[in-house]
Structure formats: structure tokens, C-alpha cells
Amino acid sequence: MAGNMGMEQLIPIVNKLQDAFTQLGVHMQLDLPQIAVVGGQSAGKSSVLENFVGRDFLPRGSGIVTRRPLILQLIHGNTEYAEFLHCKGKKFVDFNEVRAEIEAETDRITGSNKGISPVPINLRVYSPNVLNLTLIDLPGLTKVPIGDQPVDIEQQIKGMIFQFIRRESCLILAVTPANTDLANSDALKLAKEVDPQGLRTIGVITKLDLMDEGTDARDVLENKLLPLRRGYIGVVNRSQKDIDGRKDITAALAAERKFFLRYVFDAKNQF
Template identity: 55%
Template sequence: MATMESLIGLVNRIQRACTALGDYGGGDTAFSSLWDALPSVAVVGGQSSGKSSVLESIVGRDFLPRGSGIVTRRPLVLQLYKIDEGQQEYGEFSHLPRRKFTDYAMIRKEIADETDRVTGKTKQISPIPIHLSIYSPNVVNLTLIDLPGLTKVAVEGQPESIVEDIENMVRSYVEKPNSIILAISPANQDIATSDAIKLAREVDPSGERTFGVLTKLDLMDKGTNALDVGRSYRLQHPWVGIVNRSQADINKNVDMVVARRKEQEYFATSPDYAHLTSKMGSVYLAKLLSKVYFMYPVRQELPSITSLINKTIDELESEMDHLGRPIGVDAGAQLYTILELCRAFDRVFKEHLDGG
């Protein structure tokens, strides 16, 4: 367990460093992108799939902006750290490293404000991620990337290219071979129309990296269930069912702990899903992802990550050598630099004289 937590913590720190240095993948740079080499869990779904509710259920808190249309307009890298019971839980943004947010309503506001800072108060999107770390006794050690919801049509105020722009952004995350795809689909809609599954099948046809999540199981038509989905759309991993909070519960600010308990009660008492209770729900999903995240991409990709870091260091050191030594800031160091330059000039001048 200690090894798993230290490895996940290492990946989290590297991701934060990448963002601070302007490396968030997918761009044309002079050096290799470390961000693209890192493992990730990409959360993918349509705009009404219940994606936000799944993330909040995993965290056990209300913290994501809500509204109509495209609410997630920048990738949100959500890094979860489990702390001991009794410790103060809080959130911290990489762009505000010294500020601890203990009020989750303020976290929600900061996500919205930081999104607007880059995109403006419009409906535009940006590939530059927001980094949020949450320290809580109610989470598992895990990193998730919340991506803009896939959509089929542009709404007023959006360019016609928004549909393609969002798909390209999401695709840039899920097509990486070291990316785990968390494909969110509502159970009360035809799974054949699921944008998340369609995209996942294109980039991961074997289903090895895809985890299917069915939301809104409690909203299916009476007399129907989602058991056939797993048989019709097979993945390498079993589908996981989730029961979201209802809109009425959200409006009443029903506590997420209460919502988790109601979710467990739903599965335990359901004639359709009672036999699967131990492998259903948001708590099980979080533990499953944390385990797989370590077993598959983190452990497998660590040697290549180490190699890329060493390669990048060599490239940067070579560039530094080409630029020359740094100039000192104090008078003594600057005088020394001038003397060094004079000696170098004297040496080169003599070589030319001797050669001529």
C-alpha cells in the first residue's frame, strides 16, 4: 500500500510540475512532452450523462460548477489524497499553492473563476488544465481528469466547430495508450447512442483500457434493467452501476454521505441488482480505479517515464551549455564574469594570431 501511494503521489507531483512549466500535452514543442507520457484516468461522457455526479460521488462532496450547456470548459485534473480520520479536509489549486480551501462552495466558485480567466465569460473551451488537489479521509488515492462533455450541436454563443473541438480535446487524452477511459453513459438512454462508448471503441477497440459506468439506473422504465448492457457491449472489465442524486436532492443540498448510503440501499434492496451489490456504487468504483490505476499504467509506465525525464534533462542541459553560464547578480560575480569573457577573448584572439 505504501508503495502504491508513493507512486501515485509521484505521478501527481510530476503532473503539477508539467502544468506549471506549460506542458499539458498535445502541443508541438522542441522537447518531448512529459505530460503525454504520464498515466491518467480520463472521465468521458455526454453533457447529460451524469458525469459531474459520478465525480462528486467519488469525492463525497459537492464541488463542481453546475448549469446548462457546456459547464466543464477546461480539463480539471483532480488529484485525491486520503488523509487520516479527524484531520481537516481541504482543497488546493496549483495556481493558488498557498491557499487552502475548506469550503467546497468556494472550490466550486474558484473552478468557475479560473475557467473564465482563460476562456472569458463565454462558452469557449481551452485545453489548459486546472489542477485541484483534495485531501480528505473519505477518498482513495487517485487522479482523475474531468473533460468537457461531448455534444452533438453548438448552442448560441458557440462556434460551429465546438462539437469537433471538444471531441478532439477529449480524444487527445483517451487515445494515449497509458490512459484509462472512464466512459460514463446514462442507463435510461439507448447505450448504442452513447458518445462515450462510441469514442472509447474507436481508440480502444479491445476494451482493455475502458471502464464502463452506467448512471441513472433508478430512472429506467419500470420493468427494465441494465443487465443486458454488459452482454451486448462487452469490455475487458465489468460495467459498474451508479445511482446519482436526484435533482430534488441536489436542490435540497442532500449530503453526499447520505446520498452514498441511499445508493448502497438501492442496490442492496433491488431485485435486479442485489446479487451485484458488492460490485456496484461510487465507493466501489473509486476503489476499483485506484487499484487498476496502480496495477496497470503507473507500474507499467514508470520505466518509460524515468527514461523520458532523463532524456529531457540531457536535452535541457545541452541547451543550457549552448546558452552559456548564468550571469551573477552581485557586483563581485559580475566582475568575475567580465574577467572570464576577457580571458576567453584573449585566448581566441591569440589562436587567430598563431594561425595567421
């Protein structure tokens, strides 16, 4: 407990130091435990990240949406608001405005035609509903350049990802859709390059409700197929229809719970 309290007090201090380095243009990564979210385009990374916060705040769309690393510092507090490092003194209480600011700040550096940049966006979210964590949202893996993207887009994104996940103190959330063959998971392939024993990788299997009829992810979730030290977590994402219909995260989590209860019931009835 004492060790945990020490880390709780240390995280805000190190976050401030990291902000200072960013402002000075110094690309220095302090060796504090962080959680990097890695996955292909449309793997469900945004839903996973938003579940940590309990709010809709990330840009969505087709193609590559995350075009700069987003360093998301969650800080437990009595009131809920967000702050950007590049917007000194401004508090955001409307998370739709947070999304709009991420989009505007991304375009400011990368342009509006799908360009990418390794320069991070630093966002803090204060809330009574979060734990003190530092999460990193990274661009989804892509192989074919579009718009203003460089011809070596795949290698640039991999380099951006490795900058964070190669550090021993970084926990890797490798996000893979359930309707993708796990052996072909780009996220797990990248994680394996820096964590070959799977000691600091957590597999996140998204879109469980979209699996083909008659199949299930039991062997994966029970850590039997491609074992990881920390195992796998299953997630049911909101569909685009849910998002367009403004289904909030609370309702989505309730639907996810209902799905898993039905999944367990059906599994028991097979024996």
C-alpha cells in the same frame, strides 16, 4: 503489495512534475496511470466524480458546464482540504468555495459565455476518505455550438478528450445514462476508437432509477450486451431536486444502496 506501495509513493512525485510542466506552459503528459471520465452532457459525470471525493464541489447547470479539463489529484491524508495550482499557498476547506473557484478560473480563460479551452485546471484534494488517484474531468460531448463556442465545438471537444484517453496508461470511465440506448453511447464510441478491445474501458451506467417501467439494465451490468474487459458499474444519481434540496453524498449513497437492495429483491422474485 510492494509494487502498490511503490506506485503510492510515485504518484505525488509525478503530480508535482505535471504541475511544473503546466506552470511552464508545456503541454506534456507524463505516462502515469490516470482515470479519464468521459460522457455526454447531463450523463451524470459530476456525480461519478464527486463520489470519489465524498464532497459536492463541481459546478452544475444546463448546457456544457465543464469547459476546461480538470485534473483532479486525490491524495490520502489526515486532514481534508483542497489546493489549486493557480492559487499558490491557499488552502480551501469549504468545498462550496472550491466550486466557485473552478467557475471563476474557467471564466478567466474561456470567458463567461460558454467558451471552451484545452488549458487544464489543476486541483488537489487531500482527505482521509480518498485513495491516491488522478482523475480527469473532461467537457461533455456537444454537437450544437452556443454562446462563444466555435462552430466546430464537437471536433474540438473530441480532440481534447483524445489527448488524454489515447494514452495506453489511461483508464476510461465511459459514462452513459441508463435511459439511453447503449449502442448510441457517445462515451463508448469514443472509448472504442482508442481502446477497440475494451481492455481499459469501464462502463458506468448512471440514472438507473430513471429507466422506463418494465425495463432493467441487467444485461448491460452483467456485461452481456456490449462486453468490456472490466465490465460495467451501475450508479443512482442525485436528481436536480435532491441537489437543490442539499441532499448530501452520504445520504445519496444510502439511497443508492437501498435502491440496489430492492432491485436485487425484485429480480429474485421474478424467478
